[in-house]
Amino acid sequence: PDSPLARWTKSLHSLLGDQDGAHLFRTFLEREKCVDTLDFWFACNGFRQMDLQDTKTLRVAKAIYKRYIENNSIVAKQLKPATKTYIRDSIKKQQIDSAMFDQAQTEIQATMEENAYQMFLTSDIYLEYV
């Protein structure tokens, strides 16, 4: 009952907390050309754990912004304009906060749960693994 596969179908969160699950989901998203959404999700988690005193943290915030939000990438398209503006302004003012990507991550996660995650659970990549 508590096999990895049972956990994967429980929630997106359980899937992403499992190494094999996250890896398989990533392979699926690569094929669907939306792997950036998953990388962004993990980047948000990684960023939240960073030390705000470390000068590296501002550089990482800028890197996340540049790579996923500033351009018209798949992540940017799924975010609300207000969310993007908030992050842009925080970076501009160099007001770095551990929670500054939380809202964006929540929005991306909701979209993943509704779309990619459901598609994954019926995909041949998943069914073959099962």
Place this chain on the structure above:
Amino acid sequence: IDSEDDLLQECISSAMPKKK
């Protein structure tokens, strides 16, 4: 100094689930 890409990659990797 690490490049921006390296920093981003490091950040993503740090959040990935580890082997059990």
